[in-house]
Amino acid sequence: GDSVTQMEGPVTLSEEAFLTINCTYTATGYPSLFWYVQYPGEGLQLLLKATKADDKGSNKGFEATYRKETTSFHLEKGSVQVSDSAVYFCGGLGFGAGKSTFGDGTTLTVKP
Amino acid sequence: NAGVMQNPRHLVRRRGQEARLRCSPMKGHSHVYWYRQLPEEGLKFMVYLQKENIIDESGMPKERFSAEFPKEGPSILRIQQVVRGDSAAYFCASSPLRGESNQPQHFGDGTRLSIL
Numbered sequence: 001g002d003s004v005t006q007m008e009g010p011v012t013l014s015e016e017a018f019l020t021i022n023c024t025y026t027a028t029g030y031p032s033l034f035w036y037v038q039y040p041g042e043g044l045q046l047l048l049k050a051t052k053a054d055d056k057g058s059n060k061g062f063e064a065t066y067r068k069e070t071t072s073f074h075l076e077k078g079s080v081q082v083s084d085s086a087v088y089f090c091g092g093l094g095f096g097a098g099k100s101t102f103g104d105g106t107t108l109t110v111k112p
Numbered sequence: 113n114a115g116v117m118q119n120p121r122h123l124v125r126r127r128g129q130e131a132r133l134r135c136s137p138m139k140g141h142s143h144v145y146w147y148r149q150l151p152e153e154g155l156k157f158m159v160y161l162q163k164e165n166i167i168d169e170s171g172m173p174k175e176r177f178s179a180e181f182p183k184e185g186p187s188i189l190r191i192q193q194v195v196r197g198d199s200a201a202y203f204c205a206s207s208p209l210r211g212e213s214n215q216p217q218h219f220g221d222g223t224r225l226s227i228l
Contacts, residue, residue, distance in 0.1 A: 006154075034216050043118075043203060043221035044155075089155060093207075093217065102147075104154030 002027045006090050006103030013080055013110050021075040021106045023064075023090035031092035031101075033057075033066055033073040038087045038105070047075075047088070080110045116141075116206050117186075118220035125194050126228045133189040133223045137206030143167075144187040145217060146179055149201040161187060191225075199227045 007022040025031065032051045036044040048057030053068035062077045073090060091102040117136040125131050137144050146158040157171040161181040172179065176194075181187040191198055201224050205217035 032216070036219070044205075044219040046216050046218070049216050091155075101157065102155040 002029075002031075002092075002101055004090050004092055004101045004103045006088075006106050008104075008106070010107040010109060013108070015082055015110055015112050016079045017110075019075070019077040019080045019084075019108070021088055021090075021108070023073045023075065023103060025071050025073065025090075025092055025101075027071075027092065030068075033064070034091045034093070035062070035064055035073075035075050036089045036091060036102075038089065040086070044089065080108070082110045082112055084108060085110045116204055116218050116220035118202075118204050118223050120223060121221065122224050122226070124226045124228060127195055128193050131191040131194050131198070131225055133191075133202050133204075133225070134186040135189070135204030135206075135220060136186040137204075138208075138218050141206035141208045141218070143207045144181050145205040145207075146187070146189050147203045147205065149203060149222070151200070155203065158189075194225075194227050196227045199225055201225070 004025045034049045035047040037047045038044050047062055048059040048064055050057040050066035053066055056063060056065045062075060064073050064075045066073055085108055087105045087107050089102050089105045116138055119134050123131055142163050144161045147155045148158055149155050159172045159179045160168040163181055164183050176192045178190045201222045203222045204220045207217045
């Protein structure tokens with residue numbers, strides 16, 4: 001069935017390190033893909049999105065490219081900050097009948 | 113704030129009681145999704161509703177859980193006879209169009225349900 005799979009966490013990095021959080025999907029259709037961020041005690045916020053193959057979403061220094069050939073949507077940031085510490089969810093919409101699917105979330109901790 | 117509004121933010125219930133969680137979608141949005149986030153776990157889809165219709169409830173437990181989105185008023189997620197395992201954060205999201213894949217969902221801040 002349709003699904004989204006994220007790399008397992010937690011991920012711990014030093015400030016200014018390079019970040020990659022892997023996300024892959026399986027789908028019979030062509031879903032739109034999103035990254036959401038959840039800060040402690042808060043709800044989810046949309047971080048970036050891509051609606052078709054080769055689209056690149058970007059926001060706040062984060063980027064992700066919708067790669068159809070590898071069915072991936074990896075999240076990257078060149079230089080993380082302590083304030084980026086949060087849980088990141090990869091998700092998709094449009095797998096069928098409006099259904100959405102999310103990965104299990106990856107906890108990122110950035111140390112000064 | 114015209115975002116998705118959920119209330120209450122925190123809800124405490126004793127085993128056997130009923131829990132009602134409310135979600136008012138963003139203005140202009142007619143589609144609502146409910147998710148459950150168990151402690152230390154990811155988001156799990158529960159149900160997708162349109163005004164007065166349940167579109168997909170494949171993630172909803174078969175017993176004790178129900179959801180509605182009436183023509184007027186907020187969407188309600190109702191849990192009857194709560195048990196300790198129902199303790200979780202419940203998130204609501206809304207989108208403007210039916211399954212339009214380029215429309216991201218907007219999330220509320222969630223209701224944290226604790227069962228004593």
